[in-house]
Amino acid sequence: MDSSKIAAILLLSSLFVAATADWSNLKVGFYGYTCPQAEIIVRKAVEKALYKNPGFAAALIRMHFHDCFVRGCDGSVLLDTVQGMPAAEKDSPINFPSLVGYEVIDDAKAMLEAACPKTVSCADVLAFAARDSALKAGYIWYDVPSGRRDGRVSLSSEVVLNLPPPFFSAAQLRDNFRAKGLSLDDMVTLSGAHSIGVSHCSSFAPRLSRFNATFDQDPTLDPGYAAFLKSRCPASGGDDPVVNNDVVTPAVLDNKYYVGLKDRKGLLTSDQTLFESELTRKMVVRNAKYGAVWGRKFAAAMVKMGGIEVLTGKQGEIRRNCRVVNY
Ligand code: HEM
Numbered sequence: 001m002d003s004s005k006i007a008a009i010l011l012l013s014s015l016f017v018a019a020t021a022d023w024s025n026l027k028v029g030f031y032g033y034t035c036p037q038a039e040i041i042v043r044k045a046v047e048k049a050l051y052k053n054p055g056f057a058a059a060l061i062r063m064h065f066h067d068c069f070v071r072g073c074d075g076s077v078l079l080d081t082v083q084g085m086p087a088a089e090k091d092s093p094i095n096f097p098s099l100v101g102y103e104v105i106d107d108a109k110a111m112l113e114a115a116c117p118k119t120v121s122c123a124d125v126l127a128f129a130a131r132d133s134a135l136k137a138g139y140i141w142y143d144v145p146s147g148r149r150d151g152r153v154s155l156s157s158e159v160v161l162n163l164p165p166p167f168f169s170a171a172q173l174r175d176n177f178r179a180k181g182l183s184l185d186d187m188v189t190l191s192g193a194h195s196i197g198v199s200h201c202s203s204f205a206p207r208l209s210r211f212n213a214t215f216d217q218d219p220t221l222d223p224g225y226a227a228f229l230k231s232r233c234p235a236s237g238g239d240d241p242v243v244n245n246d247v248v249t250p251a252v253l254d255n256k257y258y259v260g261l262k263d264r265k266g267l268l269t270s271d272q273t274l275f276e277s278e279l280t281r282k283m284v285v286r287n288a289k290y291g292a293v294w295g296r297k298f299a300a301a302m303v304k305m306g307g308i309e310v311l312t313g314k315q316g317e318i319r320r321n322c323r324v325v326n327y
């Protein structure tokens with residue numbers, strides 16, 4: 001093979017990497033000159049929201065994930081559906097009504113527009129808000145590389161194609177995360193976000209009754225825990241209440257989630273599979289044992305996730321209102 005071919009291959013493979021994890025183009029302190037208060041303003045808005053309702057921490061971390069996995073971290077999850085146009089991401093059944101917290105981003109953005117108009121992207125506001133939530137919920141801190149630009153497209157139909165459903169196996173989750181440039185270990189590490197927040201009964205109901213031809217109930221679900229879940233979830237129809245994701249420390253972002261998996265108390269199939277599968281069991285056991293190591297890995301994986309397919313430079317725009325594209 002001649003050197004020009006090798007150069008072409010190297011160029012192509014670096015382009016491919018750039019397409020998935022573009023965070024080399026982001027920079028910690030991106031707004032240092034243009035809006036030095038940016039990250040402080042976001043933190044204030046998040047702290048105010050969490051003071052009223054600590055559940056927003058989980059909501060904002062999940063929102064960042066849902067933003068990044070669909071069209072990259074471009075704030076597309078924040079856009080409202082425009083009347084007469086196809087539904088936006090937030091109106092996909094995966095996001096509605098379970099994804100909440102948009103008003104926290106609105107509050108932060110309103111303060112930012114007052115302090116430094118048309119400067120800070122909604123995608124960055126969300127990345128900062130998720131980081132501040134991790135600090136509040138788990139004393140996990142990391143610097144957020146910023147400089148993301150906002151996308152102008154948001155399609156409900158793209159959500160189901162990109163976000164993994166709760167019944168995925170470890171191998172399916174691996175493939176889903178790999179398509180976003182994230183490793184198997186990143187996937188297991190980031191699943192630790194389920195150490196906070198809640199899930200609706202509909203997200204795990206198939207595990208509780210008529211599971212499959214052999215078992216009425218998922219055999220990888222602790223029977224006592226299953227009985228508790230049944231007591232909280234109506235057998236059919238009507239209400240769809242929520243239960244805590246983590247049985248041990250439901251409000252703290254920590255590694256106890258992995259301890260729960262070892263006890264067969266993972267709430268979603270996609271949680272429990274991480275312990276049941278040979279692919280990932282060792283990672284679960286390690287995370288359960290070494291909390292501080294997991295915390296550092298979580299921080300690094302959040303930064304990596306925050307770099308998925310970002311728009312930078314002159315791409316996209318800086319939205320004035322996170323719910324609508326600029327006109
Ligand atoms: C590994 C694949 C994943 C699957 C299949 C999955 C699926 C789900 C589902 C079904 C819910 C509950 C929705 C509901 O019924 O209300 C949920 C909640 C949540 N997810 Fe995930 N998730 C995954 C990964 C992640 C990642 C990577 C993060 C963040 C880094 C994350 C953060 C959260 C949080 C914080 C909640 C609780 C939200 C709240 O209380 O408002 N998840 N997830």
Ligand SMILES: *[C@@H]1O[C@H](CO)[C@@H](O)[C@H](O)[C@H]1NC(C)=O
Pocket residue numbers: 212213214215219220
């Ligand atoms: C039912 O689920 C269990 C546990 O996942 C599995 O081992 C078994 O093969 C399944 N049975 C059928 C008939 O699908």
